[in-house]
Every structure is written in C-alpha cells, then in structure tokens.
Amino acid sequence: MTDPIRFRFDEFVLSPRQRILLRGGRAVPLIPKYFDLLVLLVERRHEAVAKQTIFASVWSDVIVTDGALSQAIRTLRRALGDSSRGPRFIRTVSRHGYQFVCADVIEEPDDGRADAQPESPSAVPSTESAADGVDPLVERLFEAVSRPSPPWDEVQETAERLHALGTAAALTRIRQRPRHAAAVAVMRDARWAVPDAGAVSLDAAATVALVRFRLLEARRTMGRRWASASATGALGGAVAGVAGGVALWLTPASGASPEAALALSAMGALAGAVGAGGIGAGLAAAEVLARSRRGLALAACGGLAGGLVAAIAHLVVRALLNGLLGVDGLSIPGVFDGLVIGSAAGLAYAIATRQPPGGGVAAPVGRRRLTASALVGLGTAGAGAALAAVDRTLVGGLINDVARASPNAQLMLAPLGQLIGEPDFGRVTGVLVGAFEGGVFGFALAWGLTTRPKSPSAH
Numbered sequence: 001m002t003d004p005i006r007f008r009f010d011e012f013v014l015s016p017r018q019r020i021l022l023r024g025g026r027a028v029p030l031i032p033k034y035f036d037l038l039v040l041l042v043e044r045r046h047e048a049v050a051k052q053t054i055f056a057s058v059w060s061d062v063i064v065t066d067g068a069l070s071q072a073i074r075t076l077r078r079a080l081g082d083s084s085r086g087p088r089f090i091r092t093v094s095r096h097g098y099q100f101v102c103a104d105v106i107e108e109p110d111d112g113r114a115d116a117q118p119e120s121p122s123a124v125p126s127t128e129s130a131a132d133g134v135d136p137l138v139e140r141l142f143e144a145v146s147r148p149s150p151p152w153d154e155v156q157e158t159a160e161r162l163h164a165l166g167t168a169a170a171l172t173r174i175r176q177r178p179r180h181a182a183a184v185a186v187m188r189d190a191r192w193a194v195p196d197a198g199a200v201s202l203d204a205a206a207t208v209a210l211v212r213f214r215l216l217e218a219r220r221t222m223g224r225r226w227a228s229a230s231a232t233g234a235l236g237g238a239v240a241g242v243a244g245g246v247a248l249w250l251t252p253a254s255g256a257s258p259e260a261a262l263a264l265s266a267m268g269a270l271a272g273a274v275g276a277g278g279i280g281a282g283l284a285a286a287e288v289l290a291r292s293r294r295g296l297a298l299a300a301c302g303g304l305a306g307g308l309v310a311a312i313a314h315l316v317v318r319a320l321l322n323g324l325l326g327v328d329g330l331s332i333p334g335v336f337d338g339l340v341i342g343s344a345a346g347l348a349y350a351i352a353t354r355q356p357p358g359g360g361v362a363a364p365v366g367r368r369r370l371t372a373s374a375l376v377g378l379g380t381a382g383a384g385a386a387l388a389a390v391d392r393t394l395v396g397g398l399i400n401d402v403a404r405a406s407p408n409a410q411l412m413l414a415p416l417g418q419l420i421g422e423p424d425f426g427r428v429t430g431v432l433v434g435a436f437e438g439g440v441f442g443f444a445l446a447w448g449l450t451t452r453p454k455s456p457s458a459h
Contacts, residue, residue, distance in 0.1 A: 006110040007042050009102045010088070012080065014042055017110045021079070028079050029196060033058055034072050041090065045100040048093040061354070063363040063452060067152055073098060074157050075194065078164060137162050138173045138183075145182040159190035167191070167198030181205035185213055192291055214289050225284040225361070226277060229448035233276020234269045236444025237395075240437060241268030271313075271395045276445045278309030279342045283349055283449060287361045295350035299343045306342020307335045337392055340383050345442055348379025352446065363452050372450060377443035384438025388430040394437045 004017040013022040016039050021028045030038070036058045041049060051069060059068075073090060076082075082089045091101045141158045144150055162170035167187070174183045184206040191197035202210065241264035282305025283298055290297030314334040352375035353362035364372050384394055422429050 004110040005107045008106040008108060009042075009104060014038065015110055030075070030079060034075055034079075037072050038076055041098060041100040042105065045102070045105060048091075048097055048099040050097040054097060061362065061364045061368060063361050067156070071156050071160070071190075074160060078160070134162065134165055134170055134173055137165070138170065138177075141174070141183050141186065142177065142180075145186060155186055156190055159186045160194050162187065163191055163194040163197040167200065171200065181209045182213075185210035189213060211289055225449050225451070226281040228451040229280025229284075229445050230273050230277030232444040232448030232451075233280070233441065234273035236276070236440045236447075237268035237270070237272020238265045239268075240272070240440040241265035243436075244268075244433075268395065272441060272444060274313060275306070275309060275338075275341070275441060276448060278338075279306045279345055280445055280449055281305055282342060283346055283445075284361070286346065291355065294355045295347065298346035298350040300346070302346025302349070303339045303343035306338035306340075306345070308338070310338025310341075311335045313338075331391070331393055333392070333394055337387055337394065340387055341380055341438065341441070344379045344383035344438075345376055345445055348376040348442065349446060349449070351379075352376055353450070363450050365452065369447070369450050373443045373446040376446035377439040377441075380442030380445075381435040381439030384434035384436075384441075385431045388434030389427065391427075391430075393430060394434050 006013055006015040006017065008014075011024050012028075014020075015022075019032075019035060021030055021035065021038065037054065040054065040057055051066065054069060055064070073092070074084075077084065077087075077090055080089045084092060087101060089100060089102050091099045093099055137158055141155065141162065144155045144158065171184070171187060174180050174187065177183075181203070184200065184202065188200040188202055188206070188210055191200055242262075245262070245264040279302050282301040282303075285305075286297040286301035287294070310333055314332050317332050349372075352372035353364060355362070362372075363369075387394065
C-alpha cells in the first residue's frame with residue numbers, strides 16, 4: 001500500500017488524506033467537490049486535464065454544466081489568490097480543460113499532523129484591490145444582469161467576489177438601487193459556491209427572478225431527465241405487465257391466454273410512460289429550482305405533477321371506457337392517487353440522493369444508482385400498498401374491474417388472489433399488486449432520472 005502524501009507549493013499545503021488546504025498553517029475553507037477538483041489538478045499537474053475527465057472524476061454522482069465547473073475554478077483561484085489573466089496556479093486550456101501550472105510542487109509524506117488553525121477573515125486570500133471594492137462590483141453586477149443576454153460566467157464571478165468581500169455589505173448596496181431583484185437573485189444563487197457566504201433573503205420579485213435564471217440555465221437538463229424518466233417508466237410498466245400476464249397464464253384457475261401478457265404489457269407501458277414522464281418532470285424541476293429545502297420541494301413538486309397527470313389520465317380513461325365499452329362507475333385512479341405516488345417518489349428520491357454542492361442535479365453511478373433506485377421503488381411500493389389498503393386501486397385493479405365488467409374476462413386478476421388463499425381479487429391481493437406496481441414504477445422512474453449524458457457535450 002502506498003504511503004499517503006501531501007503537496008506543498010508556494011505557501012500552501014494540500015493534504016488529500018486529511019482533506020484540508022492550508023495557507024501559512026491556516027485552513028482555507030473549500031466545499032468537498034472543489035477540494036476534490038484541486039487535488040485532481042495537482043495530482044495530474046504534468047498534463048492539461050480535459051473537462052470530461054474532471055466531470056467523470058469529481059462529479060461522478062451528479063450532472064453539472066460547464067458553468068458550474070467554471071464557477072469551481074473561479075472559487076479555487078480566489079482561495080489561492082490566483083488570477084485568470086496571469087495564472088500562477090491554474091491555467092485555462094482553451095476548449096479543453098485546465099492545468100495546474102505551479103512548477104515548485106513538493107510531494108512529502110503525510111504524517112497526519114497538519115497543525116491547522118481556523119482561517120481568520122483577514123487571512124482569507126483575496127484578489128480585490130482597494131480600487132476594486134464593493135461599489136464597483138455592484139455596478140458591474142447591475143450592468144451585466146441588465147443585458148438582454150447576460151454573460152453568466154461574468155455575473156456569477158462578480159457575485160462570488162461580492163460574497164467574499166462581505167455578503168451583508170454587498171446586499172445593502174444592492175438593495176439601495178431600484179430594480180434590484182435580479183441582482184439579489186444572482187447573489188442567492190452564487191452563495192452556494194462561497195463557503196463563508198452569508199444568508200440572502202428573497203422577496204417575491206427576487207424569487208421570480210431566481211426561478212427564471214435557474215430554468216434558463218437548466219432547461220436542457222430538465223428536458224433530458226423528463227424524457228429519460230418517461231422512457232424507463234414505459235419499460236418498467238411493460239415489464240410489470242408481462243410479469244402479470246405470465247402469472248395469470250400460469251395460474252391453473254385462470255382462463256387467460258398467452259396474448260394476455262402482451263395486452264397487459266402494452267397497458268403497463270402506456271401508464272408507466274405517462275406517469276413517470278409527469279412525475280419525472282416535476283422532480284427535475286424541483287431539483288433544478290430548489291437548493292434549500294430540497295426534500296420538501298421534491299415531495300411537493302412530485303405530488304403536484306403526479307396529481308395533475310392522474311387528473312388528466314382519469315378524464316381520458318373515463319371517456320374511453322364510456323365511449324368505447326359503455327362501462328361506467330368504475331374506480332379509476334385520480335388526483336389523490338397521483339398525489340400520493342408522486343409525493344412518495346419525491347420524498348424517497350430526496351432521501352436516496354444527495355444534493356450536489358454548488359449546483360447540478362443528482363446522478364449517482366454504479367451501486368449508488370442501483371441503491372437509489374431501489375429506495376425510491378420501496379417508497380412508491382409502500383404508497384401503492386397503502387392506497388390499495390383503503391380500496392384505491394392502481395392500474396392492476398382498474399384492469400381487473402374493466403375485465404369483470406366486460407364480456408371477455410380473460411384479464412380478471414381473481415386467479416391471482418386464489419394463489420394466496422383469497423376467493424377473489426381481495427384486499428390482500430390488491431395490496432400485493434399495488435406494492436408490486438408502485439415498486440416497479442418507482443425503480444424505473446429513479447433509474448431514468450439518474451441517467452447520465454452519453455457524451456461530454458451533454459454537460
């Protein structure tokens with residue numbers, strides 16, 4: 001096993017083992033992802049590290065944009081007292097990535113004794129000069145956000161520098177100006193990248209501006225995640241339908257033919273695609289828009305999206321049953337059922353995935369992704385079982401009711417109840433079917449939401 005090492009350069013000591021950056025013996029605060037980025041650049045200082053390599057190594061469990069990476073580099077430069085115009089430590093390699101360029105890096109054994117002292121405000125490195133204080137930066141921020149197409153890298157960097165000089169002082173200057181909502185929104189968004197940034201409260205106008213900024217920034221990410229969730233939801237619904245059809249076909253008391261599996265598969269795919277697409281869109285929106293109270297936002301948006309989709313589906317299904325089959329009076333899943341399933345999915349997703357620091361959306365990989373999807377599946381399985389326990393059926397129960405009311409009863413699920421000792425499609429059978437439906441749906445939904453882009457350009 002290789003002995004741990006630390007890196008000494010200029011007046012800094014970087015210890016991957018202790019996860020600490022020291023400047024003159026004092027700890028420099030960095031959020032974990034930014035620390036990991038600095039370690040990667042220092043370890044691979046003899047080469048220019050490509051952006052896709054950085055994304056894969058540092059943000060392996062989340063999806064972030066090029067803007068988030070630029071923000072991380074700006075924060076590191078500020079922590080090191082560096083500048084993009086004359087870099088001593090981090091050089092930008094155009095259209096490729098970044099390179100750590102300090103020539104005098106010493107590797108030494110890390111004995112675990114850092115003797116770090118808390119960083120005092122006066123010791124925090126800053127590139128600000130007396131002539132470039134709060135007021136000029138506020139002026140620059142207002143000028144930038146007022147443009148028809150704001151330069152977001154410049155806007156973010158200016159807001160971060162204002163936080164570094166003092167959040168309260170900067171906000172006082174900003175709020176003294178008319179039409180300050182956009183500037184306040186940017187300050188709120190930038191505080192996640194500055195470890196010592198103060199709180200930024202929002203009024204109604206600033207909240208609207210913040211929502212608009214985040215929607216514009218993450219429009220492509222939301223669209224991709226919605227589409228992916230809908231696709232995997234369709235696949236999950238199809239698999240659940242096939243499993244139910246095969247189980248019916250193999251049950252001795254059932255009169256279902258092998259083609260029943262295809263029918264159930266088609267209905268399951270349609271229900272899964274619509275449900276996962278709607279709830280997935282709600283969860284994607286919540287994850288993009290809410291960086292504080294993420295769990296509450298995910299549960300609320302998931303529930304609202306689920307209720308809305310279920311309400312539309314309820315009307316469509318009722319019209320089809322009435323118009324095509326002349327069947328009415330059935331218990332069709334509606335707003336309440338969608339609200340419960342969507343809220344359960346959102347809450348479980350919040351528990352199963354971590355909020356990325358500094359922006360981005362969760363995208364765990366490998367075993368973490370499997371675990372997250374399983375946890376969401378458990379959450380929605382519980383919701384499906386709870387609904388069935390109070391006689392609120394999901395897709396399986398609806399199919400059983402339709403089959404019972406029609407001349408062709410091949411898709412009646414009563415034989416499944418007989419397998420577990422019930423004479424019909426009873427309460428226990430409904431709970432088991434509801435849990436199975438909910439579990440498959442939740443797993444497929446989470447799997448789709450956490451799909452990563454296929455190429456670096458998707459960042």
